[in-house]
Amino acid sequence: MKRKIVPTLLFVIGVLSTFNLLTGCKKQPVPDFKEIQKIFPDPGNEYRSSPLLVFNETITRPEIERMVEELHDAGFGGFFIHPRPGLVTEYLSDEWFALYDYATIVAEKHKMFVWIYDENSYPSGFAGGHVPEELPESFNQGQGLALERTTQLPEDTTTVFVCLLRENDFWSDITKNMQSHAGKKGDYYLYRKTYYGKSSWYGGFSYVDLLVPGVTEKFIEVTMKGYEQQLSDKFGKVVPGIFTDEPNIVTSGGHRWTPDLFELFKNRWGYDLKLSLPLLSEEVGDWKKVRYHYMETLLQLFIDRWSKPWYEYTEKNNLTWTGHYWEHGWPNMNDGPDNMAMYAWHQMPGIDMLFNQFNETSPQAQFGNIRAVKEVRSVANQMGYKRTLSETYGGGGWDVTFKDLKRLGDWEYVLGVNYMNQHLSHQTLAGARKYDYPPVFTYHSPWWDNYMVLNDYFARLSYLLSEGRQENNIAVIEPNATLWSYYSHTGSNDRLMQIGESFQTFVTTLEKNQVEYGITSKNLCLS
Numbered sequence: 001m002k003r004k005i006v007p008t009l010l011f012v013i014g015v016l017s018t019f020n021l022l023t024g025c026k027k028q029p030v031p032d033f034k035e036i037q038k039i040f041p042d043p044g045n046e047y048r049s050s051p052l053l054v055f056n057e058t059i060t061r062p063e064i065e066r067m068v069e070e071l072h073d074a075g076f077g078g079f080f081i082h083p084r085p086g087l088v089t090e091y092l093s094d095e096w097f098a099l100y101d102y103a104t105i106v107a108e109k110h111k112m113f114v115w116i117y118d119e120n121s122y123p124s125g126f127a128g129g130h131v132p133e134e135l136p137e138s139f140n141q142g143q144g145l146a147l148e149r150t151t152q153l154p155e156d157t158t159t160v161f162v163c164l165l166r167e168n169d170f171w172s173d174i175t176k177n178m179q180s181h182a183g184k185k186g187d188y189y190l191y192r193k194t195y196y197g198k199s200s201w202y203g204g205f206s207y208v209d210l211l212v213p214g215v216t217e218k219f220i221e222v223t224m225k226g227y228e229q230q231l232s233d234k235f236g237k238v239v240p241g242i243f244t245d246e247p248n249i250v251t252s253g254g255h256r257w258t259p260d261l262f263e264l265f266k267n268r269w270g271y272d273l274k275l276s277l278p279l280l281s282e283e284v285g286d287w288k289k290v291r292y293h294y295m296e297t298l299l300q301l302f303i304d305r306w307s308k309p310w311y312e313y314t315e316k317n318n319l320t321w322t323g324h325y326w327e328h329g330w331p332n333m334n335d336g337p338d339n340m341a342m343y344a345w346h347q348m349p350g351i352d353m354l355f356n357q358f359n360e361t362s363p364q365a366q367f368g369n370i371r372a373v374k375e376v377r378s379v380a381n382q383m384g385y386k387r388t389l390s391e392t393y394g395g396g397g398w399d400v401t402f403k404d405l406k407r408l409g410d411w412e413y414v415l416g417v418n419y420m421n422q423h424l425s426h427q428t429l430a431g432a433r434k435y436d437y438p439p440v441f442t443y444h445s446p447w448w449d450n451y452m453v454l455n456d457y458f459a460r461l462s463y464l465l466s467e468g469r470q471e472n473n474i475a476v477i478e479p480n481a482t483l484w485s486y487y488s489h490t491g492s493n494d495r496l497m498q499i500g501e502s503f504q505t506f507v508t509t510l511e512k513n514q515v516e517y518g519i520t521s522k523n524l525c526l527s
Contacts, residue, residue, distance in 0.1 A: 031467050042456075043463035045111050046240075048077025049455055051422035051441050052117070052391070056086035056433055059099045067427060068106045070443060075455030078113030080243050080421060083120040083128070086433050091120045091128045097226040104231060108238045115243055115322075118223050121201065122245040124323070125210050125306075127222045129203015134222065138208040138215045142193030146254030147281060147490070150188050153181055162191040162274055169285060171275050189278055194253030210249055211258035211301045216309045224313070232317070241320030241348065243421075244310065248326060248335040249302055255280050255489045256298060264301070269293045281490050288485035295484035296523075299337035303526055307345035314347065322348040322389050327372045328364050331500030333487045338480050341523035343379040348419070350389035351376045353412055356396040356404055363497075363504040367408050370415060370508045371519070375478070377416025378518040381470050387419050394423030395437045402447065402454065405439075409458055415511075418465040420458050474517035476510070479503055481522060 053067060071079055081103060083091050090096060104114045120128030132139045145161065157163070157178050164171040166187040174181055181188075196206035208215050231239050249256060255277065265273040273294065279287040280294060314321040325342055326335040336342060343349035351372055359365035373390075380388045390412050393405065409420060425441040426433060439445060479499055486493040510517055 036464070036467065039463060040460055043459045045077030045113060047462040047466065048075060048459040049420035049422060049462070050076060050078035050080060050113065050115065051425040052082040053079035054082050054084045054424050054426045055089070056084045056426060057088055057428045057430070059089040059096075059427075061099070061102055063427065064099065064103050065106055067425070068103065068110070068112065071425065072110040072112060074448065075452035075459070076112070077459070078107065078115065079425065080115040080117045082117045082424070084424075084436070085121065086428070086431075087120070092130065092223070092226055097230040100227070101230045104234055104238050113240050114238055115241055116227055116239065117243045117245065119245060123207065124244040124247045125215070125219055126202050126205065126208050127219055129205050130222045131208050131215065131219050132202065132205035135215065135218045138212055138218065139196060139206045141209065141212065141259050142195050143209050143252040143257060144194035144254040145191040145257045145277070146194050148190040148192070150190060151185055152183070153178055153188055159192050160190050161193050162277065164189040164191075164275070164277065166278070171278060173272075173274055191254070191277060193257070194251070196252045209258055210247060210306045211298070213260075213305060216306050220309060220313050236318030239319075241322055242314060244321065244323035246324065246326050247306060249298065250334050251489045258301065261297070265293070265297050268297060280488055283493065291487060292481065292484045295333060295337045295487065299341060299523060300526055302336055303341060303345065307342055311345040320347045322346055322350045324350040324352045324389075324391060327351050327375065328366060328369065330363055330371070331483045331487075331496050332364075332492070333483065334489065337484065338521055338523045340375050340379050340478065340519070340521040341526055343376055344383055344524050347385060348387045348389055349376045349379050349385065350391065350421070351417075352391045352394070353408070354394045356400055356408070360508055361501075361504070363500040367411060370511050371504055373412050373415035373417060374507060374511070374519050378520060379524070380416070381472070381518055382520060382524065386466055388417050389419045389421050390417040391421045391423050393439055396439050398438045400439045402450075405454055406457070409454075413458070413461050413465060418462045420462065472516045472518040474515065475520045476507060476517050478519050478521045
């Protein structure tokens with residue numbers, strides 16, 4: 001077996017040493033070849049894959065021992081403890097943190113790593129319902145503005161948040177004096193607030209508005225105070241960091257709104273967004289300019305009020321921030337205006353690769369989506385980050401084969417991933433849990449006893465691809481600034497998808513012709 005590995009090693013090292021790799025903020029030292037030869041056959045646990053270890057029943061010490069031992073014996077280097085539907089042990093209770101601490105004790109015996117997953121399921125931000133319960137303004141102020149056009153004002157205007165009157169190509173704000181227009185014909189634009197819906201998924205509340213000041217800080221406080229009390233001496237050691245999962249700023253209906261949006265917009269751009277709200281739907285006047293300014297404002301808010309607090313917290317506490325956003329919506333901007341700009345604030349940026357279908361043409365594909373992987377690798381190169389994570393295989397199905405698992409992993413690794421996070425390793429598959437996005441990386445799968453072969457393989461790849469430097473001489477600018485001008489929460493121009501598909505084809509063509517390049521975004525400069 002070792003005789004077969006060596007030629008592969010020599011080839012990869014040759015590639016690493018001859019790459020004109022991408023100039024980053026910090027350059028990683030290139031290790032000595034003899035050192036690489038020594039480590040390559042059995043890399044340390046920091047290079048071995050770490051699955052999402054699902055806690056979805058009553059958690060006990062014997063159960064923790066069983067699960068950790070099984071992962072260790074299968075060649076994993078660590079795990080991300082992931083609360084998920086079916087969990088009986090109370091999330092963020094004293095018992096939860098005590099058991100979490102015990103998991104680190106068991107893991108430490110095997111020199112394994114235990115990552116903190118920051119939410120009870122997903123998307124990150126609501127802390128299993130604790131944030132909306134403790135901070136009602138995090139969800140009860142509205143997150144969208146829905147438009148109704150009418151030629152006559154309704155008798156009851158109490159639910160109207162903004163009322164505009166169109167005269168020729170201009171709008172006037174008549175919100176404060178709507179009564180004076182009662183019974184008068186006109187071209188009225190009525191905007192009403194919309195709200196995220198309540199759900200048992202969010203603990204009986206709704207998802208939170210991450211653009212409201214203080215929401216992320218409350219989320220960090222509620223989520224992390226127990227880990228700090230129980231595990232702070234292990235931060236940066238057996239507990240290397242935190243995984244955040246699909247935080248977003250989707251609209252609750254109509255255009256995305258947050259309470260101080262109009263004030264911040266005017267301070268930034270010098271004009272009143274209220275009077276330009278119709279241009280977020282209609283293509284008249286300076287509609288492209290307004291949409292561009294609007295989307296950049298949302299992005300800046302997302303960075304300032306979500307990314308920066310988390311980045312500052314992890315830097316202060318010697319933790320690595322990883323996880324991912326929803327990269328497969330692009331060029332749709334509903335979840336967030338620019339994923340690359342968000343990745344820049346993670347010390348280990350990540351992506352998600354679902355299912356077992358391969359599609360190279362759609363910008364919204366999973367495996368086969370070259371742009372999505374090149375984005376995260378490019379940001380890591382440009383920021384000087386060493387590692388990139390991929391949450392991999394979720395929804396691939398019970399019938400996935402080793403050939404599939406290797407093929408899909410190879411594809412994302414050659415494009416720049418160097419840390420695999422398998423989705424999922426269940427505690428139990430009782431009842432409906434068996435339908436929760438298999439494959440399952442536990443004894444429930446018939447191939448489990450042989451899975452170490454793949455774990456060893458990807459550990460070696462992860463080690464090699466985490467060393468050296470990548471310096472690309474070609475920068476391909478992602479067209480998000482142009483896309484913003486065509487995007488609308490209520491119905492985008494057809495050019496949006498045309499541009500997205502053209503860009504997807506372009507970077508895929510570059511990749512197939514073995515052109516070394518990096519994708520970049522002007523929004524990496526936002527701070």
